[in-house]
């Protein structure tokens with residue numbers, strides 16, 4: 001029975017389609033749907049379908065028993081779709097599974113009256129399942145607002161080529177159960193999603209969903225950042241369903257929502273999409289020299305970008321399976337220095353397999369940053385426009401913004417914390433000069449489904465978690481260390497150092513080693529980055 005403290009919104013006596021002979025007392029409260037047999041029965045005990053597990057509810061004219069629901073039948077029904085957790089027998093892991101419960105109503109003498117009751121229950125359930133509060137006095141009139149239409153990008157060639165299948169098998173059903181309209185775009189070439197996103201009428205869409213690996217997500221983020229109205233466009237909610245080989249962001253979103261990342265990740269990501277709230281997410285802006293040798297990122301993109309355009313110009317590496325997004329500043333607007341700016345939705349990381357990682361890193365600690373942030377306005381803050389959009393996000397519980405600079409729509413993304421790459425770092429930065437086997441700048445939790453790189457990170461904590469391992473660790477110790485990454489155990493290792501920073505610079509002294517940004521491999525080169533706190537929006541669960 002519902003707890004006496006719970007507010008009972010609706011009650012009825014219905015049959016449950018799987019247990020037809022028994023009449024159940026059904027009680028609806030904000031916690032969920034309770035049903036228990038009216039006639040004493042040892043066979044059935046009270047059940048609760050939790051509102052937090054419900055994705056949708058539909059009135060069903062024909063249920064599993066069509067004969068009972070034909071036109072001469074007075075029985076109407078509503079079906080509740082829920083995905084509660086269940087423990088796997090052998091592994092003990094909690095995973096969601098689909099649970100469909102149909103309630104049949106024959107309380108009134110006509111089908112129409114019973115149908116009306118069904119519709120009332122459906123409206124209240126659909127509202128509560130979306131966290132829309134319903135007062136007892138409103139149950140007769142409540143109508144949940146229609147769900148925003150989603151534009152879904154699927155990369156058919158990502159990962160093992162199963163993203164489209166994943167979409168059809170895992171995503172479509174749940175979207176339909178939740179009554180969420182969507183349009184599917186199967187990408188035809190690298191850059192397709194970016195081209196579309198750049199020209200979309202964004203107000204037509206409740207959000208953009210990417211069923212793919214990290215590469216297509218960066219493309220979409222890139223498309224948003226390349227728009228003249230980028231500062232509002234980047235507030236478009238983005239949802240992810242893992243379908244590629246690198247699914248760091250989808251895993252991070254699942255993890256922050258308390259959903260599994262390593263089993264049925266697509267199902268759990270879809271559950272998040274359906275139950276989502278719009279939440280803020282940090283991005284990180286990475287600057288690299290424009291003409292670094294041999295790097296695939298300076299590529300082709302030059303030919304497709306105008307050096308004189310004021311909007312942030314976004315580069316996408318179309319030549320590899322890893323797409324990388326970057327926003328290039330007009331060099332003339334930035335003194336003599338030429339540099340590339342990359343908007344990273346994941347993390348910059350030195351190749352963790354390499355024992356020849358960059359030799360030196362400069363980083364700015366939080367204390368240093370606070371001094372910077374306290375500087376008077378223009379130089380030490382982030383764009384006002386970035387924070388202005390926050391009032392539009394009704395569902396998000398967004399903490400107060402800390403710093404924003406003067407950036408007009410159409411201008412390049414400001415990197416107000418970063419000195420020119422060719423100049424020394426300011427004196428209030430902390431410099432660590434050493435030999436490193438690994439240096440990672442992480443700002444989301446996961447590097448992949450089995451790599452919990454920065455367990456302490458949050459989607460919008462406004463910091464980059466700089467992690468490094470200095471030389472002196474043996475290969476065996478390093479190997480053992482990597483084995484602890486899946487559960488985040490490496491944070492306790494004496495070899496691993498973590499520093500939360502707002503900005504950093506990495507200066508390799510040698511030409512050997514690897515640098516990776518969002519899975520994109522670069523030759524060793526100086527690079528620096530700063531966090532753009534809460535600039536983007538994701539579909540998540542708090």
Ligand SMILES: Nc1ncnc2c1ncn2[C@@H]1O[C@H](COP(=O)(O)OP(=O)(O)OP(=O)(O)O)[C@@H](O)[C@H]1O
Nearest residue numbers: 158159187188189212213215244245246321322323
């Ligand atoms: N139809 C397509 N054909 C070829 N490439 C495409 C297509 N659609 C998108 N791409 C590109 O494929 C790249 C890789 O996509 P994605 O990251 O989603 O898959 P992935 O298998 O996880 O790759 P990675 O492991 O590199 O992240 C992206 O850079 C994207 O631009």
